[in-house]
Amino acid sequence: MNRVTQNLILTLLGCAVLRISAFSTTYLNYVKPGFRPFLIGAGTVLVVLGVIGVFQAYRLEKGAAERETHGHAHGGPRVAWLMCLPVFAIFLIAPPALGSFAASRDDTPPPRDQTLNSFTPLTGAGPVDMPIGEFIGRAWDDDKKSLTGREVRLTGFVVPAKRKGQWYVTRMQIACCAADAFPLKVSVRGLEMPPADTWVEVTGTWIPQTFGKMPNGVIYPRLTGKSLTRVTPPDEPYE
Structure with missing residues:
Protein backbone atom coordinates (compact mmCIF):
# COMPACT_ATOMS: atom_id res chain seq x y z
CA MET A 1 0.00 0.00 0.00
CA ASN A 2 1.58 3.30 -1.10
CA ARG A 3 1.23 6.62 0.66
CA VAL A 4 -1.48 7.89 -1.64
CA THR A 5 -3.65 4.87 -0.86
CA GLN A 6 -2.97 5.20 2.87
CA ASN A 7 -4.14 8.81 2.90
CA LEU A 8 -7.16 8.00 0.75
CA ILE A 9 -8.21 5.44 3.37
CA LEU A 10 -7.64 8.04 6.10
CA THR A 11 -9.89 10.43 4.19
CA LEU A 12 -12.58 7.79 3.77
CA LEU A 13 -12.39 7.00 7.48
CA GLY A 14 -12.98 10.67 8.27
CA CYS A 15 -15.90 10.78 5.83
CA ALA A 16 -17.41 7.72 7.51
CA VAL A 17 -17.20 9.38 10.93
CA LEU A 18 -18.78 12.57 9.55
CA ARG A 19 -21.51 10.58 7.84
CA ILE A 20 -22.76 9.03 11.07
CA SER A 21 -22.28 12.12 13.25
CA ALA A 22 -22.77 15.29 11.18
CA PHE A 23 -25.26 14.08 8.57
CA SER A 24 -27.31 11.49 10.47
CA THR A 25 -28.12 10.27 13.97
CA THR A 26 -26.50 6.87 13.45
CA TYR A 27 -23.82 7.74 15.99
CA LEU A 28 -26.47 7.45 18.71
CA ASN A 29 -26.32 3.67 18.21
CA TYR A 30 -22.83 3.73 19.65
CA VAL A 31 -22.34 6.73 22.00
CA LYS A 32 -24.28 9.31 23.99
CA PRO A 33 -25.51 12.52 22.28
CA GLY A 34 -22.87 14.64 24.01
CA PHE A 35 -20.12 13.02 21.95
CA ARG A 36 -21.39 14.44 18.66
CA PRO A 37 -19.15 17.55 18.59
CA PHE A 38 -16.09 15.40 19.30
CA LEU A 39 -16.98 12.97 16.51
CA ILE A 40 -17.53 15.80 14.04
CA GLY A 41 -14.23 17.36 15.06
CA ALA A 42 -12.36 14.07 14.77
CA GLY A 43 -13.90 13.30 11.38
CA THR A 44 -13.02 16.76 10.08
CA VAL A 45 -9.40 16.41 11.24
CA LEU A 46 -9.12 12.99 9.57
CA VAL A 47 -10.47 14.34 6.28
CA VAL A 48 -8.17 17.37 6.32
CA LEU A 49 -5.11 15.29 7.18
CA GLY A 50 -6.03 12.71 4.55
CA VAL A 51 -6.51 15.26 1.78
CA ILE A 52 -3.24 17.03 2.64
CA GLY A 53 -1.46 13.69 2.78
CA VAL A 54 -2.81 12.67 -0.65
CA PHE A 55 -1.47 15.82 -2.30
CA GLN A 56 1.90 15.56 -0.58
CA ALA A 57 2.28 11.86 -1.37
CA TYR A 58 1.26 12.44 -4.98
CA ARG A 59 3.89 15.16 -5.39
CA LEU A 60 6.58 12.98 -3.84
CA GLU A 61 5.76 9.98 -5.99
CA LYS A 62 5.56 12.10 -9.10
CA GLY A 63 9.02 13.52 -8.42
CA ALA A 64 10.53 10.10 -7.78
CA ALA A 65 10.37 8.93 -11.39
CA GLU A 66 13.55 6.94 -11.17
CA ARG A 67 12.35 4.94 -8.18
CA GLU A 68 9.07 4.15 -9.90
CA THR A 69 10.88 3.08 -13.08
CA HIS A 70 13.05 0.55 -11.27
CA GLY A 71 10.21 -0.59 -9.01
CA HIS A 72 12.00 0.33 -5.80
CA ALA A 73 9.19 2.30 -4.26
CA HIS A 74 8.20 1.02 -0.89
CA GLY A 75 4.60 0.93 0.27
CA GLY A 76 3.27 1.11 3.77
CA PRO A 77 2.69 -1.89 5.96
CA ARG A 78 0.03 -4.30 4.82
CA VAL A 79 -1.68 -4.01 8.17
CA ALA A 80 -2.77 -0.52 7.09
CA TRP A 81 -5.50 -2.18 5.05
CA LEU A 82 -7.23 -2.94 8.35
CA MET A 83 -8.21 0.73 8.42
CA CYS A 84 -10.68 -0.14 5.68
CA LEU A 85 -12.71 -2.34 8.03
CA PRO A 86 -14.44 0.45 10.01
CA VAL A 87 -15.10 2.28 6.74
CA PHE A 88 -16.79 -0.76 5.20
CA ALA A 89 -18.68 -1.43 8.45
CA ILE A 90 -20.13 2.08 8.56
CA PHE A 91 -20.89 2.49 4.86
CA LEU A 92 -22.05 -1.05 4.07
CA ILE A 93 -23.26 -2.62 7.33
CA ALA A 94 -24.06 0.22 9.78
CA PRO A 95 -24.36 -1.95 12.92
CA PRO A 96 -27.65 -1.26 14.74
CA ALA A 97 -28.15 -0.38 18.37
CA LEU A 98 -27.92 -3.16 20.94
CA GLY A 99 -31.10 -5.21 21.17
Whole structure:
Protein backbone atom coordinates (compact mmCIF):
# COMPACT_ATOMS: atom_id res chain seq x y z
CA MET A 1 0.00 0.00 0.00
CA ASN A 2 1.58 3.30 -1.10
CA ARG A 3 1.23 6.62 0.66
CA VAL A 4 -1.48 7.89 -1.64
CA THR A 5 -3.65 4.87 -0.86
CA GLN A 6 -2.97 5.20 2.87
CA ASN A 7 -4.14 8.81 2.90
CA LEU A 8 -7.16 8.00 0.75
CA ILE A 9 -8.21 5.44 3.37
CA LEU A 10 -7.64 8.04 6.10
CA THR A 11 -9.89 10.43 4.19
CA LEU A 12 -12.58 7.79 3.77
CA LEU A 13 -12.39 7.00 7.48
CA GLY A 14 -12.98 10.67 8.27
CA CYS A 15 -15.90 10.78 5.83
CA ALA A 16 -17.41 7.72 7.51
CA VAL A 17 -17.20 9.38 10.93
CA LEU A 18 -18.78 12.57 9.55
CA ARG A 19 -21.51 10.58 7.84
CA ILE A 20 -22.76 9.03 11.07
CA SER A 21 -22.28 12.12 13.25
CA ALA A 22 -22.77 15.29 11.18
CA PHE A 23 -25.26 14.08 8.57
CA SER A 24 -27.31 11.49 10.47
CA THR A 25 -28.12 10.27 13.97
CA THR A 26 -26.50 6.87 13.45
CA TYR A 27 -23.82 7.74 15.99
CA LEU A 28 -26.47 7.45 18.71
CA ASN A 29 -26.32 3.67 18.21
CA TYR A 30 -22.83 3.73 19.65
CA VAL A 31 -22.34 6.73 22.00
CA LYS A 32 -24.28 9.31 23.99
CA PRO A 33 -25.51 12.52 22.28
CA GLY A 34 -22.87 14.64 24.01
CA PHE A 35 -20.12 13.02 21.95
CA ARG A 36 -21.39 14.44 18.66
CA PRO A 37 -19.15 17.55 18.59
CA PHE A 38 -16.09 15.40 19.30
CA LEU A 39 -16.98 12.97 16.51
CA ILE A 40 -17.53 15.80 14.04
CA GLY A 41 -14.23 17.36 15.06
CA ALA A 42 -12.36 14.07 14.77
CA GLY A 43 -13.90 13.30 11.38
CA THR A 44 -13.02 16.76 10.08
CA VAL A 45 -9.40 16.41 11.24
CA LEU A 46 -9.12 12.99 9.57
CA VAL A 47 -10.47 14.34 6.28
CA VAL A 48 -8.17 17.37 6.32
CA LEU A 49 -5.11 15.29 7.18
CA GLY A 50 -6.03 12.71 4.55
CA VAL A 51 -6.51 15.26 1.78
CA ILE A 52 -3.24 17.03 2.64
CA GLY A 53 -1.46 13.69 2.78
CA VAL A 54 -2.81 12.67 -0.65
CA PHE A 55 -1.47 15.82 -2.30
CA GLN A 56 1.90 15.56 -0.58
CA ALA A 57 2.28 11.86 -1.37
CA TYR A 58 1.26 12.44 -4.98
CA ARG A 59 3.89 15.16 -5.39
CA LEU A 60 6.58 12.98 -3.84
CA GLU A 61 5.76 9.98 -5.99
CA LYS A 62 5.56 12.10 -9.10
CA GLY A 63 9.02 13.52 -8.42
CA ALA A 64 10.53 10.10 -7.78
CA ALA A 65 10.37 8.93 -11.39
CA GLU A 66 13.55 6.94 -11.17
CA ARG A 67 12.35 4.94 -8.18
CA GLU A 68 9.07 4.15 -9.90
CA THR A 69 10.88 3.08 -13.08
CA HIS A 70 13.05 0.55 -11.27
CA GLY A 71 10.21 -0.59 -9.01
CA HIS A 72 12.00 0.33 -5.80
CA ALA A 73 9.19 2.30 -4.26
CA HIS A 74 8.20 1.02 -0.89
CA GLY A 75 4.60 0.93 0.27
CA GLY A 76 3.27 1.11 3.77
CA PRO A 77 2.69 -1.89 5.96
CA ARG A 78 0.03 -4.30 4.82
CA VAL A 79 -1.68 -4.01 8.17
CA ALA A 80 -2.77 -0.52 7.09
CA TRP A 81 -5.50 -2.18 5.05
CA LEU A 82 -7.23 -2.94 8.35
CA MET A 83 -8.21 0.73 8.42
CA CYS A 84 -10.68 -0.14 5.68
CA LEU A 85 -12.71 -2.34 8.03
CA PRO A 86 -14.44 0.45 10.01
CA VAL A 87 -15.10 2.28 6.74
CA PHE A 88 -16.79 -0.76 5.20
CA ALA A 89 -18.68 -1.43 8.45
CA ILE A 90 -20.13 2.08 8.56
CA PHE A 91 -20.89 2.49 4.86
CA LEU A 92 -22.05 -1.05 4.07
CA ILE A 93 -23.26 -2.62 7.33
CA ALA A 94 -24.06 0.22 9.78
CA PRO A 95 -24.36 -1.95 12.92
CA PRO A 96 -27.65 -1.26 14.74
CA ALA A 97 -28.15 -0.38 18.37
CA LEU A 98 -27.92 -3.16 20.94
CA GLY A 99 -31.10 -5.21 21.17
CA SER A 100 -32.63 -8.31 22.71
CA PHE A 101 -29.59 -10.52 22.18
CA ALA A 102 -27.39 -8.28 24.33
CA ALA A 103 -30.17 -7.66 26.85
CA SER A 104 -30.96 -11.36 27.33
CA ARG A 105 -27.29 -12.23 27.90
CA ASP A 106 -26.86 -9.72 30.72
CA ASP A 107 -28.55 -10.68 33.99
CA THR A 108 -26.65 -8.16 36.09
CA PRO A 109 -28.97 -5.72 37.85
CA PRO A 110 -28.32 -2.07 36.93
CA PRO A 111 -26.69 0.24 39.45
CA ARG A 112 -29.26 1.94 41.66
CA ASP A 113 -28.16 5.52 42.13
CA GLN A 114 -31.53 7.06 42.95
CA THR A 115 -31.84 8.85 46.27
CA LEU A 116 -34.74 7.62 48.38
CA ASN A 117 -37.79 9.90 48.38
CA SER A 118 -36.35 12.02 45.57
CA PHE A 119 -39.21 11.33 43.17
CA THR A 120 -41.61 14.09 42.16
CA PRO A 121 -45.35 13.38 42.54
CA LEU A 122 -47.15 12.02 39.49
CA THR A 123 -49.78 14.56 38.49
CA GLY A 124 -52.41 14.79 35.77
CA ALA A 125 -54.89 12.30 34.42
CA GLY A 126 -54.28 9.43 32.03
CA PRO A 127 -51.15 7.38 31.41
CA VAL A 128 -47.83 8.95 32.41
CA ASP A 129 -45.03 8.67 29.87
CA MET A 130 -42.05 7.49 31.84
CA PRO A 131 -38.50 6.32 31.09
CA ILE A 132 -37.96 2.71 32.05
CA GLY A 133 -35.13 3.70 34.38
CA GLU A 134 -37.46 6.00 36.32
CA PHE A 135 -40.11 3.29 36.53
CA ILE A 136 -37.57 0.89 38.00
CA GLY A 137 -36.39 3.50 40.47
CA ARG A 138 -39.92 4.28 41.65
CA ALA A 139 -40.80 0.59 41.87
CA TRP A 140 -37.88 -0.28 44.16
CA ASP A 141 -36.90 2.91 45.96
CA ASP A 142 -39.95 5.15 46.33
CA ASP A 143 -41.21 4.89 49.91
CA LYS A 144 -44.36 6.79 48.93
CA LYS A 145 -45.28 4.15 46.33
CA SER A 146 -46.20 6.79 43.78
CA LEU A 147 -46.76 4.14 41.09
CA THR A 148 -49.64 2.53 42.97
CA GLY A 149 -52.77 2.63 40.83
CA ARG A 150 -51.23 4.92 38.19
CA GLU A 151 -51.20 4.01 34.53
CA VAL A 152 -47.81 4.50 32.94
CA ARG A 153 -46.57 4.23 29.37
CA LEU A 154 -43.14 2.70 28.76
CA THR A 155 -41.29 2.66 25.45
CA GLY A 156 -38.70 0.01 24.66
CA PHE A 157 -37.95 -3.14 22.69
CA VAL A 158 -39.21 -6.65 23.35
CA VAL A 159 -37.00 -9.22 25.07
CA PRO A 160 -38.33 -12.76 25.59
CA ALA A 161 -38.43 -14.14 29.13
CA LYS A 162 -37.70 -17.72 30.18
CA ARG A 163 -40.89 -17.87 32.23
CA LYS A 164 -44.10 -18.35 30.25
CA GLY A 165 -46.76 -15.69 30.34
CA GLN A 166 -44.38 -12.75 30.56
CA TRP A 167 -41.80 -10.84 28.58
CA TYR A 168 -39.71 -7.73 29.06
CA VAL A 169 -40.04 -4.22 27.70
CA THR A 170 -36.43 -3.13 27.71
CA ARG A 171 -34.19 -0.16 27.16
CA MET A 172 -30.40 -0.23 27.25
CA GLN A 173 -28.69 2.39 29.38
CA ILE A 174 -25.18 3.64 28.68
CA ALA A 175 -22.79 5.78 30.68
CA CYS A 176 -20.47 6.52 27.77
CA CYS A 177 -20.84 4.18 24.83
CA ALA A 178 -22.45 0.91 23.81
CA ALA A 179 -19.53 -1.03 25.30
CA ASP A 180 -20.72 -0.26 28.85
CA ALA A 181 -24.45 -0.74 28.18
CA PHE A 182 -26.68 -2.67 30.56
CA PRO A 183 -30.39 -3.51 30.19
CA LEU A 184 -33.26 -1.87 32.03
CA LYS A 185 -36.08 -4.43 32.04
CA VAL A 186 -39.69 -4.39 33.17
CA SER A 187 -41.64 -7.64 33.18
CA VAL A 188 -44.94 -7.36 31.28
CA ARG A 189 -47.88 -9.57 32.18
CA GLY A 190 -51.25 -9.97 30.47
CA LEU A 191 -50.25 -9.01 26.91
CA GLU A 192 -49.20 -11.27 24.08
CA MET A 193 -45.52 -10.91 23.31
CA PRO A 194 -44.63 -9.32 19.96
CA PRO A 195 -41.55 -10.58 18.10
CA ALA A 196 -38.22 -9.99 19.81
CA ASP A 197 -36.60 -6.60 19.15
CA THR A 198 -39.94 -5.01 18.22
CA TRP A 199 -40.18 -1.46 19.58
CA VAL A 200 -43.40 -0.93 21.50
CA GLU A 201 -45.26 1.44 23.79
CA VAL A 202 -46.75 -0.50 26.68
CA THR A 203 -49.46 1.03 28.85
CA GLY A 204 -50.22 -0.61 32.17
CA THR A 205 -50.03 -0.45 35.94
CA TRP A 206 -47.32 -1.47 38.36
CA ILE A 207 -47.63 -4.73 40.26
CA PRO A 208 -46.37 -3.97 43.80
CA GLN A 209 -43.86 -6.42 45.21
CA THR A 210 -45.10 -8.69 47.98
CA PHE A 211 -41.76 -9.20 49.73
CA GLY A 212 -40.54 -6.86 52.44
CA LYS A 213 -36.84 -7.04 51.66
CA MET A 214 -35.18 -7.30 48.25
CA PRO A 215 -34.33 -10.99 47.79
CA ASN A 216 -31.08 -12.28 46.35
CA GLY A 217 -30.76 -12.67 42.61
CA VAL A 218 -32.03 -10.61 39.70
CA ILE A 219 -35.65 -9.49 40.01
CA TYR A 220 -37.33 -7.07 37.65
CA PRO A 221 -40.33 -4.89 38.48
CA ARG A 222 -43.62 -6.09 37.00
CA LEU A 223 -46.31 -4.38 34.99
CA THR A 224 -49.86 -5.48 34.20
CA GLY A 225 -50.21 -4.51 30.55
CA LYS A 226 -53.46 -2.98 29.31
CA SER A 227 -52.54 -1.94 25.78
CA LEU A 228 -49.64 -2.17 23.40
CA THR A 229 -48.68 -0.15 20.32
CA ARG A 230 -45.85 -0.92 17.95
CA VAL A 231 -43.65 2.11 17.25
CA THR A 232 -40.67 2.93 15.10
CA PRO A 233 -37.29 2.74 16.83
CA PRO A 234 -36.31 6.14 18.23
CA ASP A 235 -33.31 8.06 16.96
CA GLU A 236 -31.84 7.86 20.45
CA PRO A 237 -32.23 4.18 21.42
CA TYR A 238 -30.49 4.34 24.81
CA GLU A 239 -31.51 5.92 28.09
